[in-house]
Amino acid sequence: MEKTDLVLVGGGIVGLACARAYLELFPTSTVAVLEKEPEVGLHQSGRNSNVLHSGLYYKPGSYKAKLCRKGALAMKEFCQGENLPYLECGKVVVATKASELSRLHDLHERALTNGVNCRLIEKAELKEIEPQATGLKALHVPEAAVVDYKEVCNELARQLQSQGAQIFLGTAVKDIQSEPDSIVFDTEIGPIKAKQGINCAGLYSDKIAAMCGLKPKARVIPFRGEYFALSSKAEGMIRGMIYPTPNPRFPFLGVHFTPTAMGGAECGPNAVPALAREGYRWRDIHLRECAHILSWPGTWALLARYGPTALAEVARSLSKSAFTKALQKLVPAIQKGDLLLHPSGVRAQTVLRNGTLVDDFMWMRSNRMLHVLNAPSPAATASLAIGRFVIQKVCST
Numbered sequence: 001m002e003k004t005d006l007v008l009v010g011g012g013i014v015g016l017a018c019a020r021a022y023l024e025l026f027p028t029s030t031v032a033v034l035e036k037e038p039e040v041g042l043h044q045s046g047r048n049s050n051v052l053h054s055g056l057y058y059k060p061g062s063y064k065a066k067l068c069r070k071g072a073l074a075m076k077e078f079c080q081g082e083n084l085p086y087l088e089c090g091k092v093v094v095a096t097k098a099s100e101l102s103r104l105h106d107l108h109e110r111a112l113t114n115g116v117n118c119r120l121i122e123k124a125e126l127k128e129i130e131p132q133a134t135g136l137k138a139l140h141v142p143e144a145a146v147v148d149y150k151e152v153c154n155e156l157a158r159q160l161q162s163q164g165a166q167i168f169l170g171t172a173v174k175d176i177q178s179e180p181d182s183i184v185f186d187t188e189i190g191p192i193k194a195k196q197g198i199n200c201a202g203l204y205s206d207k208i209a210a211m212c213g214l215k216p217k218a219r220v221i222p223f224r225g226e227y228f229a230l231s232s233k234a235e236g237m238i239r240g241m242i243y244p245t246p247n248p249r250f251p252f253l254g255v256h257f258t259p260t261a262m263g264g265a266e267c268g269p270n271a272v273p274a275l276a277r278e279g280y281r282w283r284d285i286h287l288r289e290c291a292h293i294l295s296w297p298g299t300w301a302l303l304a305r306y307g308p309t310a311l312a313e314v315a316r317s318l319s320k321s322a323f324t325k326a327l328q329k330l331v332p333a334i335q336k337g338d339l340l341l342h343p344s345g346v347r348a349q350t351v352l353r354n355g356t357l358v359d360d361f362m363w364m365r366s367n368r369m370l371h372v373l374n375a376p377s378p379a380a381t382a383s384l385a386i387g388r389f390v391i392q393k394v395c396s397t
């Protein structure tokens, strides 16, 4: 039987960052990453907006606020140090209606509390920064950047392997048993024994927790985020990121424009319920997973609370015209024909029994295991800081 000091379940950016942080502290120890897919970073970590978030949105003092700032600095250093794609394109968050102005001011206050370098700008300055954007006022974040998290995952994996870590691809964890002095992971390639484990399984993190006998108070509900790529004609309409003013009642930021670090630009993501944990299209339906989602009281409470918003999101998903209309609130010149097909992503959003969306990162322990149970955006930005934080937690047991 394979034996190791630490097992990471999940080769997404969080699992890889935890492995890196462990080897930073204990360079002579043995580490194994177990990933069910043939490559690292194929799910959330490789299907997202690639934004290096600056820390505007998060409740001061929360894990998100603390780890996003630290993580963004570490990620910038990592990408620049390793020559990975990094583009400091800046960002504007735009208020397009008078009713959004007070929310924009609140966001500015919050961003300053979180230590973000940003300022409010008037219409005329918005036009200088983003000539095609429309708005009454905006928050300008000059340091905001985009990266390529799939490339980051590939580089982290490469470095881990050169430090002696084993990355088992195509190796799904089927079950987990706790023994008095170890924990055993049953996998397709046989059992792997470890002193400790960390669950970084993203969309399946609650299932891995259940294998360890935990009954988390929350369940992962998958929300798909759909994107379009901008045609080469429309790419020139944006210089940096253009976001709407978010509604703090909703967890997602609203469709926005994002340049990509390697050239080109995208828009999205919306947020629609996925019919499978890895349901990247409406036709990806997994009946057992749907039943699991629908049997959770939180799903129904969520629908009751956000029903009309959810319906509007579904309409935008089914109608490109409706999607375009949402984008035109930010950039009126954008046309339906400028939007080209692009892969979607699915967010692992943890939802409590009463329908509350868990906002902050969330962890739980079981015997010899630490479970990362909610790592939504900005967890890719924050990943290197999350890795260090989680390893400190693991070592303090």
Ligand SMILES: Cc1cc2nc3c(=O)[nH]c(=O)nc-3n(C[C@H](O)[C@H](O)[C@H](O)COP(=O)(O)OP(=O)(O)OC[C@H]3O[C@@H](n4cnc5c(N)ncnc54)[C@H](O)[C@@H]3O)c2cc1C
Residues within 6 Å of the ligand: 009, 010, 011, 012, 013, 014, 015, 034, 035, 036, 037, 040, 041, 042, 043, 044, 045, 046, 047, 048, 049, 050, 051, 052, 053, 171, 172, 173, 174, 200, 201, 202, 203, 204, 224, 225, 226, 269, 344, 345, 346, 347, 348, 375, 376, 377, 378, 379, 380, 381, 382
């Ligand atoms: C649409 C979208 C847009 C986003 N935009 C941004 C953004 O711009 N900036 C940002 O910072 N964050 C963003 N995020 C969030 C970010 O992508 C995630 O927070 C981050 O990738 C989570 O990483 P992870 O490693 O926890 O999960 P994942 O990347 O999902 O990794 C989990 C891994 O576990 C593996 N796994 C699952 N079950 C098993 C098993 N039984 N055995 C073995 N392996 C298993 C999976 O195959 C997967 O590779 C976005 C997310 C989405 C979906």
